[in-house]
Amino acid sequence: MKSWIEKQKYIIDFTLSSLLRRKVKNIGLLILYALIVFILASVMFFTHAIKKEASLVLRESPEMIVQKVVAGRHDLMPLRYRDEILKIRGVQAVEGRLWGYYFDPVFGANYTLLVPPATTATEQAETEPMRTVVTENEHRHGPEEQAMPLVGAETIGAGNIVIGNGIARVRNAGKGEFILFRTHAGEGMPLRIKDTLSSASELVSSDLILMTEPDFRRFFGIPENYVTDLAVSVRNPEELSTIAAKITRLFPDSRPIIRDEILRTYDSIFNWRGGMMIVILSAAVLAFVIFAWDKASGLSAGERREIGILKAIGWETSDIIRMKFWEGAVISLTAFLAGVILAYIHVFFTHSLVFEPALKGWSTLYPQFKLMPFVSAEQLTTLFFLTVVPYTVSTIVPAWRAATIDPDAAMRHTGE
Amino acid sequence: MIELFDVRKVFNTGKPSEYSALNGISLNISSNKVTVLTGPSGSGKTTLLSIIGCMSRPTAGRVKLSGREITSLPERFLTDIRRKTFGFIFQQHNLIKGITALENVMLPAYPLGERHGPLKERAMHLLDRLDLSRKAHSRIEWLSGGEAQRVGIVRALINDPSVIIADEPTSNLDTKLSYRFLEIVETFKKDGKTVLITSHDPLVYQASVVDEVVRLRDGRLEGEAP
Structure with missing residues (x-):
């Protein structure tokens, strides 16, 4: 040997x-x-x-999103759908979400505009702890830490916005400055930058703009009784597909999207x-x-x-x-x-x-x-x-x- | 004692370039003697030497080494015999460039897995015997022709073989170095080794140290009928 x-x-x-x-x-x-x-x-x-x-990042996204579909395309969701879906057995909460896209012709960039959840589901916000704006450059590596920026609408305030780092960079804009937007009706709408979002979440928040519900509705001209889509949470994740089937039966013009499908995409x-x-x-x-x-x-x-x-x-x-x-x-x-x-x-x-x-x-x-x-x-x-x-x-x-x-x-x- | 019985070697069998290098050689090579195979170019000296040294197999005939038939042995056994029984000195020295004289000398012992310390000591001792200890750590390409040949000789001795085979050892040496080589052969003989040399250099086959000269021509022993 x-x-x-x-x-x-x-x-x-x-x-x-x-x-x-x-x-x-x-x-x-x-x-x-x-x-x-x-x-x-x-x-x-x-x-x-x-x-x-x-x-x-998506782990913290809603388990299911329900959209209204017209002629195969995404349409605004009437709030009465929310009340009906909430009655389905096994559904824990239904939250109306307001979000949309805005093309900035000056910089040739698309922004994602979003109303933080608490303003659209006020009844839920009352029971949840106060959310805070994440602004520091801290790095998120622990599984228990939040990936998505948590911003409470209360902290934004009317006439203010919180922007993603990508937008801050491309517009070279910082806290306290105003950005002039053009509403759906063609009017100018100046909004003040209250804060920027955490860089840890930049993969999904680079192009994000957070604003209050009234500002958002004015911006896009969305009536009070409509939201963009609904975020549904269920008691037992095993029942997700059953609940999705029930929603489709209840509202044939709706499209439930399960989180796993987004992950697969x-x-x-x-x-x-x-x-x-x-x-x-x-x-x-x-x-x-x-x-x-x-x-x-x-x-x-x-x-x-x-x-x-x-x-x-x-x-x-x-x-x-x-x-x-x-x-x-x-x-x-x-x-x-x-x-x-x-x-x-x-x-x-x-x-x-x-x-x-x-x-x-x-x-x-x-x-x-x-x-x-x-x-x-x-x-x-x-x-x-x-x-x-x-x-x-x-x-x-x-x-x-x-x-x-x-x-x-x-x-x-x-x-x- | 090495015995050859009707040894034949044909190259490129069945092809238009078929060539018969050895045509039935029967020969006994005595132990502890110096034997020289001589003859003109193409007479089959190197072919015969490579068959005796287990480097190639004859097409027909048998070779016995100390009474043991070796021609039919599998490759692994032939390698083992070659490693332990024969030490080869090549015409072009066939040393590996880029490594030192000492490493070249130790190379044949590597497959035996001997411990490094004793092996190096033996190699240094042998290099010293041929006045090469100062050159032990020199690269091969830095050595003179005579020094390179002596390194080749030391390499042939590293596994302490009983038979030394030298192919045209003086063809690249001047007269002085050729005499030096013959002096070294003398020491082999004194050590009780069998020495087999191919050469058409009269200085070698007429040397007093040589016990027997075998003359070859056209793949046969000279004087034998075709």
Whole structure:
């Protein structure tokens, strides 16, 4: 056993010295290899982390949203629907929500306007604790912490707004300043910035504007007895689909959307974006595969001669294959680790500098947020099997072919 | 004692380029003696040497080493015999560039898994015997032709083989270094080793240290009928 260990040590030692002897070739290969791992890992880390972030944010969203549909499109929801839905057994609360979009032609950006919940369901607000504005740049990583900004309408006050960081950046506006909006009727409507939202929630709040209910209704001209949609909470989440079916039966022109469906949509959007990136980069990956195959599988005359010498002086075929295996493993593992570490730094410390525009989506208001470092064993395993295993195998095959040739090739080299 | 019975070797069998390098060689090589295989280029010296040294197999015929038939042994056993019984000195030295003389010398012992300390000590001792201890940590490409050849000789001795095989050892050496090589062969003989050399250098096959000269021509022993 001791001699077996010594033998492996000698082989690894010789492998490392072999790698150093062909510095230029191996360093070039290592850099390219690490670059490919870096690209793949960056895309993978980013899409997984952003999905995780989105799912954490959405965890606090309503269990079910009910919209009214007219001709297949979303329409304003009459408040009487709320009272009827509340009567369904198992429904705990129904909250009318007011939200909409506003296009700012000056900055070419779309804003999301929202009335914080307490103003539309005053009867519930009375029983709930006072909500506070989250304004500081604190980072949310604990599962118990809130992802969505909690803003009480009471604290906003009429004529005021609370804006997301994206808007503050694009308009270069801060607390106390006024923003002039144009209402549905074309009148000017100046609103004062009372505060900005926490950057921790920026993934969903970058383009958000919070305002009071009366301001919102005036802005869009929505009558008192209408809301945008309804947020429904139930006592037993298992009953969600049953309650959704009951709502559809009660109001055939309504569309209940369950939170899991939203999560699935987010999932597929970011998977799609990640997939698109990989498709675009596949040419680079293919170029690397061809390069790696050529470098790894084609033994140079010098390497063949070396194998011949080693066999002639008593190395077995298996020793040479083991040596080539270690050679491939050292290069691919080093490149794998370097690529993964660089990708980790790139995604979680430099805000995915390289892929940001393609992966986050396209908008005037790019959210700026720090992703929560999240790497799963499954991701790393997938990456490992995509990169390390094929390369290592591709180095062994030609070495095995060269090593099974008679060792007298080394003698033949001398002539006769 | 190495015995050869009607050994034949054909290259590229069945192809238009088929070529018969050895045409039935029967020979006994005595132990503890210096034997030289000589003959013109293409006479089959190196082919015969590689078959004796278990580097390749004959197409037909048998080879016995100390009474044991080795031609039909599987590759692994042949490697083991090659490693423990034979030490090879090549014409072009066949040293691995980029590593030191000491590492080159130790290479044949790596597959045996011997502990590093004693192995290094033995390698240093052997290098010292051939006045190379100062060059132990020099890279191969920094050595002169004579020094490189002596490193090749030390490498052949590292596993303490009973048979030393040298293929055209003086072809790249000047006269002085060729004599130095023959002095080294003398020490092998004194140590009780069997030495087998291929050479068409008269300085070698006419040397006093040589016990037997085997002449080859066209893949046959000279004087034998085709």
